[in-house]
Amino acid sequence: MWNLLLKALWETLYMVGASLALSALFGVPLGIVLVITEPRHIRPAPLVHKLLSTIINIGRSLPFIILLVAIIPFTRWVVGTSIGTTGAIVPLTVSAIPFTARVVETALLEIDRGVIEAAQAMGATTGQIITKVMIPEAVPGLILGLTMVAVNLIGYSAMAGAVGGGGLGDLSIRYGYQRFRGDIMLLTVVILVAIVQGLQSCGSWLAARLNRR
Amino acid sequence: MSQVMIELANVTKIYGQGEKRVVALDNVSLKINKGEIFGIIGLSGAGKSTLIRCINKLEVPQSGTITIAGQEITKLKGKELRETRRKIGMIFQHFNLLSSRTVYGNIAFPLEIAGAKRSELKERVLSLIDLVGLSDKISAYPAELSGGQKQRVGIARALANNPEVLLCDEATSALDPETTKSILGLLQDINQRFNLTIVLITHQMNVIKEICDTVAVIEDGRIVEEGPVVELFARPRTPTARRFMKSVLPTEIPAEIKERALRMDDRKRGGKTVRISFIGDVAGEPVISSLIRKFQVDVNIIHANLDYIKNTPFGSLIIDLMGESSKIEAAMEFLKDRGLKLEVLNGVEPTA
Numbered sequence: 001m002w003n004l005l006l007k008a009l010w011e012t013l014y015m016v017g018a019s020l021a022l023s024a025l026f027g028v029p030l031g032i033v034l035v036i037t038e039p040r041h042i043r044p045a046p047l048v049h050k051l052l053s054t055i056i057n058i059g060r061s062l063p064f065i066i067l068l069v070a071i072i073p074f075t076r077w078v079v080g081t082s083i084g085t086t087g088a089i090v091p092l093t094v095s096a097i098p099f100t101a102r103v104v105e106t107a108l109l110e111i112d113r114g115v116i117e118a119a120q121a122m123g124a125t126t127g128q129i130i131t132k133v134m135i136p137e138a139v140p141g142l143i144l145g146l147t148m149v150a151v152n153l154i155g156y157s158a159m160a161g162a163v164g165g166g167g168l169g170d171l172s173i174r175y176g177y178q179r180f181r182g183d184i185m186l187l188t189v190v191i192l193v194a195i196v197q198g199l200q201s202c203g204s205w206l207a208a209r210l211n212r213r
Numbered sequence: 214m215s216q217v218m219i220e221l222a223n224v225t226k227i228y229g230q231g232e233k234r235v236v237a238l239d240n241v242s243l244k245i246n247k248g249e250i251f252g253i254i255g256l257s258g259a260g261k262s263t264l265i266r267c268i269n270k271l272e273v274p275q276s277g278t279i280t281i282a283g284q285e286i287t288k289l290k291g292k293e294l295r296e297t298r299r300k301i302g303m304i305f306q307h308f309n310l311l312s313s314r315t316v317y318g319n320i321a322f323p324l325e326i327a328g329a330k331r332s333e334l335k336e337r338v339l340s341l342i343d344l345v346g347l348s349d350k351i352s353a354y355p356a357e358l359s360g361g362q363k364q365r366v367g368i369a370r371a372l373a374n375n376p377e378v379l380l381c382d383e384a385t386s387a388l389d390p391e392t393t394k395s396i397l398g399l400l401q402d403i404n405q406r407f408n409l410t411i412v413l414i415t416h417q418m419n420v421i422k423e424i425c426d427t428v429a430v431i432e433d434g435r436i437v438e439e440g441p442v443v444e445l446f447a448r449p450r451t452p453t454a455r456r457f458m459k460s461v462l463p464t465e466i467p468a469e470i471k472e473r474a475l476r477m478d479d480r481k482r483g484g485k486t487v488r489i490s491f492i493g494d495v496a497g498e499p500v501i502s503s504l505i506r507k508f509q510v511d512v513n514i515i516h517a518n519l520d521y522i523k524n525t526p527f528g529s530l531i532i533d534l535m536g537e538s539s540k541i542e543a544a545m546e547f548l549k550d551r552g553l554k555l556e557v558l559n560g561v562e563p564t565a
Contacts, residue, residue: 112307114309117309118309121303121380122299122322123294123296123297123299123326123327132322212356213356
């Protein structure tokens, strides 16, 4: 039983970790573009903004379990397989990217506009404003936001069992629920709660520590 | 002839369209000389903020041109605009410092942007920190600083790339009077030390009075009055200018004195109550003692105030002149000849 649990824990951490990293890789730039293309921001582009916003909304409104199945061909094209833990990372990432983009947008919009304006008045380029002003100023908000994405991914990863992804959620359903192993079900839930608690505490602590405001 | 540093020609800025259309700047033309402190005063909504933001193109006017040191900034874009902006420092009402960077980091920021070398950068930042007197706060974050200290960081940051012009957007409006004085002192100091042209906008007349050489009064997007500050105080032409002036100089005659002057009239004792206003060098002359000696009149000083507009003394004196009426007349002529402004208060109804 402990072997099963350990294996499932590893699968969960792998799925969540990989898809968190990947969704940050795509979601952060998307969130930045979403912000700077707003009217009266540093690179206003109403059309781009509207288009991106609509795509993100569509992405966020798809139920994960449907997305999981719907993008199987895409998943196969990207990682060569549509099943197993690796096969689950693709749909997890795809579903987390729009959410990450929104979370990043919210964090970046919280920055004082005056600071960005001061940088513009100093002759900063768009790139400099993003890397030297917007991101450093938004670090606490970004950390809290990414913590939220990670917690969400843990929840979604439970559904990865549908494509044989494994993980704690899958173990809990197949052994705990379908084979009436109450102890396994309870243990997986306890572990999941502990992971979420730990993650949130770390995120909150780090954000507070880095907050200079 | 002084050299023109900034020239605005027929600048018009309109916000919104249709019913929401607001003319923020209406055909504004101004010339600002090199090395002067130029103040623009107006009530909120008069367009002063838009005006100063047009100078470094944070706002783009619909028409008109703005030229800085011979370069037409209204035409510039991209790289050229950014490079020109590096030569225009700006400080803000709410300081706009990077909260994630220390005092050192904030002052280093404009240098990093301009691509300064690491070794030069450190030296420059340290000398700027010294200039604004924050050597003991070098690793403090903005949240740990007082308003005045934050503005000092703002000033150091604005000076980092050796600008030719410093724009001050209500730089002292969020500060208490004491701190305002020290920040104005610092601005005046750097103006003289680096022959830096300073443009400041404010709604506080004491800021204008304290450090400005030239002032423009803006109202409803139009410059309604412009000239040397001393001139504005001596001869305000518009009601707005007069109102601003009154906010810092007690030009109202106290009601007690008006009443007193009236009673003096009733008693027909002869004699007159006169207000003498003076500006500039005459304040140093022994006018009163000459008056007494030359015309054998008695002088009773009943009210006086003296103030400074930048470095020019400015004030008024209310005196009773007593004696033979012919001598009083002659004494008044004498005062007028000295370039003083005289007002006879007898017969003026007390209004307060």
